Amino acid sequence: MTAGSVLVTGGAGFIGSAFVRLLLERDPSVRVVNLDALTYAGSLANLADLPDPGRHEFVHGDVCDGPLVTDVLRRHDVVTIVHFAAESHVDRSIAGPAPFLRTNVIGTLTLLEAARAAWLEEGVSPGPRRFHHVSTDEVFGSLRPDDPPCHEETPYDPSSPYAASKAASDHLVRAYARTYGLPVTLTNCSNNYGPRQFPEKLIPLVILNALEGRPLPIYGDGGNVRDWLFVTDHCEAVLEVLRRGRPGATYHVGGGNQPTNLDVVRRLCAILDDRLPRSPHVPHERLITFVEDRPGHDRRYALDASRIRDELGWSPRHSLDGGLRATVDWYLENGGWLREIRERPEYREWMTQNYGRRRDARDDERGARPPVGVREPAAGV
Ligand code: NAD
Ligand code: TYD
Numbered sequence: 001m002t003a004g005s006v007l008v009t010g011g012a013g014f015i016g017s018a019f020v021r022l023l024l025e026r027d028p029s030v031r032v033v034n035l036d037a038l039t040y041a042g043s044l045a046n047l048a049d050l051p052d053p054g055r056h057e058f059v060h061g062d063v064c065d066g067p068l069v070t071d072v073l074r075r076h077d078v079v080t081i082v083h084f085a086a087e088s089h090v091d092r093s094i095a096g097p098a099p100f101l102r103t104n105v106i107g108t109l110t111l112l113e114a115a116r117a118a119w120l121e122e123g124v125s126p127g128p129r130r131f132h133h134v135s136t137d138e139v140f141g142s143l144r145p146d147d148p149p150c151h152e153e154t155p156y157d158p159s160s161p162y163a164a165s166k167a168a169s170d171h172l173v174r175a176y177a178r179t180y181g182l183p184v185t186l187t188n189c190s191n192n193y194g195p196r197q198f199p200e201k202l203i204p205l206v207i208l209n210a211l212e213g214r215p216l217p218i219y220g221d222g223g224n225v226r227d228w229l230f231v232t233d234h235c236e237a238v239l240e241v242l243r244r245g246r247p248g249a250t251y252h253v254g255g256g257n258q259p260t261n262l263d264v265v266r267r268l269c270a271i272l273d274d275r276l277p278r279s280p281h282v283p284h285e286r287l288i289t290f291v292e293d294r295p296g297h298d299r300r301y302a303l304d305a306s307r308i309r310d311e312l313g314w315s316p317r318h319s320l321d322g323g324l325r326a327t328v329d330w331y332l333e334n335g336g337w338l339r340e341i342r343e344r345p346e347y348r349e350w351m352t353q354n355y356g357r358r359r360d361a362r363d364d365e366r367g368a369r370p371p372v373g374v375r376e377p378a379a380g381v
Contacts, residue, residue, distance in 0.1 A: 005031040005076040009063050009111065010085030012036035014197045015134070017046035019082065019235040024051045026239060031055050033076045035069070036085065037062045037103075040346055041198045045337060063107035069114040078118070080130045080242060083111055086169075089200060090138070090162045091354050094295055097161035104165035105172070108133070112176045120180055131184045132242055133173040137227065137254065138163035139188065142298035149302035152188075152250045159296045177248050185245045187238055189253040190303050193323065194231035195330040199341055200350060202261065203228075203324075206268050207331045208338055213281045216269075217355060220293035222262030225300040229255035230323035233316040240312045251312070254303035257320045262288075267321065271328045291358040 006023065010016040011034035020032055036042045038060060050056055057076070061068045063085045072078065085107060087093065087100040112131065119129045140150040141157035156171075158164040176182040193203040206216050237253040245251060259267075269284035281287060308314045318326070331338060341347055 004079035005033050006080040006082060007033045007035060007072060007078040009035045009083045012038055012042035012044060012046050013084060015192055015231055015234060016084035017196060018231045019084065019238060020056065021050060022232060022235045022239065024055060033057050033059060033072060033078065035059045035061055035063065035072060041088065046196050064102060064110050066110050066114060069110055070117065073114050073118040081111060081115060082132045082238065083108065084134045090160045091294060093160050093162035095353065100161050100165040105168045108169035108172055112172060116176065116180050116182055120182065129183050130242060131182055132238065133170065133184060133186045134238065135170050135186055135188045136166050137188055137190045137301045137303050139167040139170060143300040143302055145300065149304040151304040152252055152307060159298050183247045185241050185247065186250040187241055187253050188250065189234050190227035190229050190255055190301060192231045192234050193228055194327050199338060203268065203327060204331065206265050207328060208342065210269065210272050210281060210284045210287055215289035216265055216287045217289055217291045218262060218265060219291060219297060222290065223260050224297060225258050225260055227254045227257055227302055228320055229316060230318035233318055237308060237314045240314045244312050251308040252303040252305045253308060254305040255316050256305065258302060259320065267324055268328065271325055275328060275332060
């Protein structure tokens, strides 16, 4: 990376905030501008205790706001853009796709246009610049059990509105590289987990519900497979791509593991049993509840990450068990962070909307139960 600022979009969210923290730690000369709309998923609490906060400036704003983005690029002499900002939750995209199209597609287009104007159209040599786009393995759709992992040339086949919107944004980024010569890189990463993940995604939701003695909702039969990666491993991969990645290239970033959702939830329960032996909810596995499946639920994701390993020497530092233990410990030590989100009316509304309509799959056998996820907690965090 060169002199000038790095613009991180979505830097108050789960992965973006971890990336801002890592960037400030690893590069003592970097200046970071963090543009985030602070949707339900973003929080300034995620940016507490940044190392050397004087080199970080937060801008509260929307990536769809063209004049604002243009002003940020010029005022801060932005030479690198790392684009995390997105609507990111598949279940929310099923409930209402429009915000996903707006932020993920129009927001990316707005940033690309602003970068093109600032970097390519001023008649001066732009010097080294980089637009890095953060994407997902979900653009490839569902794999069968014996399918090989997706590589960087596997055709896109998205299933959910979220995945379709990310696929569209990836295509736009590549189109700007081919058409206008914008210096871009992309990463497609597998499922992240770790500190500060919003507790409507599987792992933090299970931890929060388990602490409160509430049902742990497993969609379908729990046999869906994800390739889980600890969040700082993802952030290190993005840093490596910025430093040494080939302009124009895409890199797959994955953890190389293939547990089922049920396996992940059982491992979390075992860690919680170990950490909280006196909890009234031990064994936490008893809380596991199978609920109606997600429509269009992709059965399996898997990425071939050999390009980033061979070209850039990246590989994940965390094993799944070590990463899950670190994650549980972070949530246990940061009850205040969780409580603040749990108390928000819009969080409770989402829990009711998403889980209230999902019947416990065993209701037919034993009579109606209250909807999962919205029962009154048995104990506080
Ligand atoms: P997140 O939902 O936790 O955070 C998204 C952030 O973007 C929030 O801070 C939010 O306020 C901000 N944002 C949303 N709309 C915005 C807008 N219009 N303008 C400005 N800011 C806006 O998401 P995350 O899990 O941290 O994911 C970050 C990126 O990584 C996304 O692009 C996602 O597609 C990608 N990704 C995520 C995963 C994962 O497992 N979480 C895996 C692979 C790729
Ligand atoms: P999620 O964390 O929403 O990530 P993604 O859909 O992007 O992979 O879900 C991870 C997996 O866990 C996915 O297969 C859906 C499943 N899941 C449940 O079984 N129960 C839940 O309550 C949630 C939120 C997810």
